[in-house]
Amino acid sequence: MKSKRLIVISLDALGSTDFEMFSQLPNFKKFIDHAAFCRQVRSVYPSLTYPAHTTIVTGRPPAEHGIVNNILIQPERSSPDWFWQRKYIQGTTLYDEALKKGMQVAALLWPVTAKSDITWNLPEIFANHRWSNQIMTSAANGTLGYQLTLNRKFGSLRDGIRQPALDNFVQASMNYTIRTYRPDMMFVHLTDLDTQRHHFGVHSKEAHAAIERHDRRVGELMHLLHRCGMSVKRDTTVVLLGDHSQLxxxxxxxxxxxxxxxxxxxxxxxxxxxxxxxxxxxxxxxxxxxxxxxxxxxxxxxxxxxxxxxxxxxxxxxxxxxxxxxxxxxxxxxxxxxxxxxxxxxxxxxxxxxxxxxxxxxxxxxxxHGFHPGRKDYQTVFMAVGPDIMPGVEIEEMSLMDEGPTMAEIMGLELPGAKGKVLREIFR
Structure with missing residues (x-):
């Protein structure tokens, strides 16, 4: 494989029923024109953010990797903790295998990465105790200096966890990380669409506006890679994927x-x-x-x-x-x-x-979300552009478990224990 760099962007709650709409937007359209893709990706059960994102990087179902929900069983607490930390994952992950090979990895709000060995890590975690605050909690669970730099440079973009301000902060942080550190592997979690759908409904105007914002974010990323000399034809693979849909x-x-x-x-x-x-x-x-x-x-x-x-x-x-x-x-x-x-x-x-x-x-x-992944109109999507990817190849259907092994193959890595298959038909 020729790819030296992998950038994975999770567009939380992007579903197969969105494909017709977003594939006509300018930046998504340009990406898909050069991509191998699948518009019918089966999620996991339960089809929640944390189980799904852990399956993406392990190639295994929740029953095996251990992240069986977003939240822990803590009935006595009014606000239970979540499966925030890497310690809850049973077995290895794609980023663990990359780190073992000496690669440098960055992660921005990727679920279940708190207190991991990721090189530059802004974990998804919130202060959930009266005696803590967000700064202390994030600092204790991620890369301190990196997080301080991001907050100093781009903290004014944030408004708590409100969207689209949060994704604007993550996008700016991603751009800075690519320009400054040029990580070998990067995982980015954008939740704008998921938030709008929870608040307003699947096909609401607010959800459509979030997809349009994602289109601009994709365009901004691809333009940045071009300016930085990171060519998807020569050395960089970019993957856009969803984790589940919503109903x-x-x-x-x-x-x-x-x-x-x-x-x-x-x-x-x-x-x-x-x-x-x-x-x-x-x-x-x-x-x-x-x-x-x-x-x-x-x-x-x-x-x-x-x-x-x-x-x-x-x-x-x-x-x-x-x-x-x-x-x-x-x-x-x-x-x-x-x-x-x-x-x-x-x-x-x-x-x-x-x-x-x-x-x-x-x-x-x-x-x-959280429904059985076989529900009608409830699949998600996968799209990849890179030097090893054959443009125009459409996979009729696949599983979320196939993504980890396929991305490992792109980077010349093994993903032990993965139950998904490598999508060899997308490679040149």
Missing amino acids: DVQNIILINRFLREQGYIRVQHGRITDWKAYCQNCDGSAYIYIRKNGLEKSEQIRIKNEIYDWLCAMKNDPDNGIAAIYSSKKAKELGADPECTFMLEARRGFYFQNELDMGEIPEVQRAT
């Missing part, structure tokens, strides 16, 4: 409200103090866990049977919003958490939340 929703399912009513969850002063069974939401899907520590096996079985009977009755009523009930074994087969007792899939228009009461929900979403 519009109108109704919320609160499984934990029932579990509380049945005595499986104890609450004092509005906070969970103890639980025997708990529902952990994944938006379009959800896990139900029965506690193992402190419960006799016979009691675990009794609770499991009681909850299953109730779930079946709920599923039989379409107004309750449950489309499917999966066993732990089936969840594992689908690539999800094998430690769950049940996994639930929401009907179209519904999604799950952890809260015990509707009044506790901080924000109602207009669209979301």
